[in-house]
Amino acid sequence: MTKIDIRETKLAGVGVQHDFPLETGGRIGVITHHTGRRDFLVFSHDDPDFCSIALQFSEDEARLLGQLMGASQVVQAMADIHQFPGGLALDWITIGDQWTCRGESVQSLGLSSVGINIIAILRLDTTHTAPLADFKLLPQDTIIMSGAPEDILKAIKLMQGTGA
Amino acid sequence: MTFNSFLAAGSAEIAPLFVELGAIFFTLAVVARVAARIGLSPIPFFLLAGLLFGDGGLIPIELAEPFIQIGSEIGVILLLFMLGLEYSGDELIGNLKKGLFAGFLDLFLNFMPGLIFGFLLGWEIVPALLLGGVTYISSSGIISKLLSDLGWLGNRETPTILSILVFEDLVMAVYLPLMTVLLIGTGLATGLISLSVALITVSVIAFVVLRFGSHISRAVSSRSDEIVLLSVMGVMLLVGGIAQQLEVSAAVGAFLFGIALSEPINERVHEIISPLKDLFAAIFFVFFGLQIVPSELPPVLLIAAALALTTGITKLLTGIFAARRAGVSTRGQRRTGTMLMIRGEFSIVIAGLATSAEINAPELAPLTAAYVLIMAIIGPIFIRMLTPKATAGTPRILQSTPIAIAQPTQETS
Numbered sequence: 001m002t003k004i005d006i007r008e009t010k011l012a013g014v015g016v017q018h019d020f021p022l023e024t025g026g027r028i029g030v031i032t033h034h035t036g037r038r039d040f041l042v043f044s045h046d047d048p049d050f051c052s053i054a055l056q057f058s059e060d061e062a063r064l065l066g067q068l069m070g071a072s073q074v075v076q077a078m079a080d081i082h083q084f085p086g087g088l089a090l091d092w093i094t095i096g097d098q099w100t101c102r103g104e105s106v107q108s109l110g111l112s113s114v115g116i117n118i119i120a121i122l123r124l125d126t127t128h129t130a131p132l133a134d135f136k137l138l139p140q141d142t143i144i145m146s147g148a149p150e151d152i153l154k155a156i157k158l159m160q161g162t163g164a
Numbered sequence: 165m166t167f168n169s170f171l172a173a174g175s176a177e178i179a180p181l182f183v184e185l186g187a188i189f190f191t192l193a194v195v196a197r198v199a200a201r202i203g204l205s206p207i208p209f210f211l212l213a214g215l216l217f218g219d220g221g222l223i224p225i226e227l228a229e230p231f232i233q234i235g236s237e238i239g240v241i242l243l244l245f246m247l248g249l250e251y252s253g254d255e256l257i258g259n260l261k262k263g264l265f266a267g268f269l270d271l272f273l274n275f276m277p278g279l280i281f282g283f284l285l286g287w288e289i290v291p292a293l294l295l296g297g298v299t300y301i302s303s304s305g306i307i308s309k310l311l312s313d314l315g316w317l318g319n320r321e322t323p324t325i326l327s328i329l330v331f332e333d334l335v336m337a338v339y340l341p342l343m344t345v346l347l348i349g350t351g352l353a354t355g356l357i358s359l360s361v362a363l364i365t366v367s368v369i370a371f372v373v374l375r376f377g378s379h380i381s382r383a384v385s386s387r388s389d390e391i392v393l394l395s396v397m398g399v400m401l402l403v404g405g406i407a408q409q410l411e412v413s414a415a416v417g418a419f420l421f422g423i424a425l426s427e428p429i430n431e432r433v434h435e436i437i438s439p440l441k442d443l444f445a446a447i448f449f450v451f452f453g454l455q456i457v458p459s460e461l462p463p464v465l466l467i468a469a470a471l472a473l474t475t476g477i478t479k480l481l482t483g484i485f486a487a488r489r490a491g492v493s494t495r496g497q498r499r500t501g502t503m504l505m506i507r508g509e510f511s512i513v514i515a516g517l518a519t520s521a522e523i524n525a526p527e528l529a530p531l532t533a534a535y536v537l538i539m540a541i542i543g544p545i546f547i548r549m550l551t552p553k554a555t556a557g558t559p560r561i562l563q564s565t566p567i568a569i570a571q572p573t574q575e576t577s
Binding site: 007009010013014016017019029031034035041043047048049050051053055060 | 250251255257258259264307315316317318319320321322323326327329427430431434492493495496499
């Protein structure tokens with residue numbers, strides 16, 4: 001995954017705008033209004049400072065589009081950046097039906113004590129990014145986490161109930 | 165007077181009063197509908213409606229005038245309060261640091277023409293300073309609505325436009341108290357004292373607002389819309405009244421109170437107060453029109469046109485310079501200048517200061533009305549001319565850009 005250069009602009013009295021160039025040319029962006037309204041922007045090709053398309057989204061519609069765009073890509077993106085230089089690794093694991101962590105909250109796993117952060121949880125087709133401490137885990141959830149490779153192994157054992 | 169005799173006395177007058185008020189609001193509804201149909205702001209049309217009802221107009225009103233007058237004062241306060249509500253203190257300070265150059269350029273290029281025209285008309289310094297304010301201030305109400313309606317909020321030049329508008333609003337917070345003091349027209353010594361009191365008051369209110377904004381927000385919060393409405397109106401009028409008493413101008417007090425209300429309560433207050441603002445702001449524009457005798461307009465039309473031409477060009481230049489500095493392309497620079505050309509509600513607020521004071525420049529009100537009529541109507545028309553033929557959302561644009569669109573796959577074709 002290449003790094004995308006996102007431009008952030010504060011709009012006084014309106015909200016904040018994020019936009020980035022597309023590999024195929026052109027530029028798209030989103031304005032997040034203080035009111036929760038989202039504007040989806042497509043910049044014009046012959047006048048790159050001008051939005052030729054500006055669609056209004058409600059908060060719910062924006063979330064739906066985000067899920068449609070993001071959910072299927074998270075796993076694919078992970079495959080490319082399995083381990084960073086410096087020992088930080090990303091891994092994910094799907095919870096088995098008999099694991100001891102099923103029905104438990106994220107907090108009660110105590111993963112932060114072994115140095116692991118949960119980045120997101122995939123459930124069915126939905127991505128729950130940065131899950132809250134009281135998020136309850138269920139079998140077949142896929143947990144995406146980061147940390148040192150050996151700590152990730154410890155965390156998996158914790159969740160399975162087989163060690164640590 | 166007992167309650168019954170009060171009713172008896174009242175009912176004789178209340179019927180024609182209701183008819184007058186009803187006729188005014190109904191007329192405003194009709195002209196607002198016409199304005200919306202042709203895609204223009206209703207503000208210039210409200211002014212025209214005011215001319216229609218005033219002295220020498222078609223349908224002179226009598227009984228409703230006291231109500232309209234008080235209503236218009238509340239309208240000014242609500243206009244400034246809602247403006248303050250749009251911004252948070254942090255946003256204002258952050259913006260001030262960034263937009264200083266463009267802000268002062270705008271102030272110089274657009275205040276000067278009004279001031280000079282005032283002197284050329286043989287006015288004294290105070291009315292000339294007022295005319296400077298009239299030509300300086302762009303209409304943030306009309307402009308932000310246009311930006312949103314046209315889908316231009318995401319354009320590269322928009323942060324520049326918004327930052328200039330914010331700067332102008334802050335200048336208003338100093339300019340309005342200054343003019344309030346000058347209009348009272350006391351001697352130099354007492355004038356300086358009142359001015360210092362006014363500026364210290366503004367600073368104290370501004371400090372309290374920025375420091376304790378979250379406490380103030382919490383104080384007006386409630387589950388009930390009714391309580392929020394009453395709290396906001398109560399505090400707004402109290403702050404405005406105290407500010408006015410200290411010769412700061414009630415509107416500036418309300419503006420600062422608006423800034424004090426921060427997330428999450430500000431969105432709700434916006435929703436609750438918006439209809440009230442629409443009602444009283446419309447009354448304010450009508451009242452301004454009411455006080456102008458229609459026969460005063462034709463003599464100032466030529467001056468208004470010259471003023472419009474001059475300050476149209478100076479705003480265009482302001483926009484071009486400011487946007488170029490921000491690295492915006494030529495077309496974006498032109499859009500910035502044209503957008504800023506639009507004058508509206510705040511030009512009238514400034515000229516309205518003079519109607520309650522005695523100043524020796526009878527042309528100020530009709531000149532401002534004619535000027536705002538021109539600027540509020542031609543500005544949006546120019547904007548539409550700059551808009552590419554195919555506007556936001558039409559599929560034609562998608563096809564003309566090389567952005568990858570889903571290719572028809574084997575299965576679907």
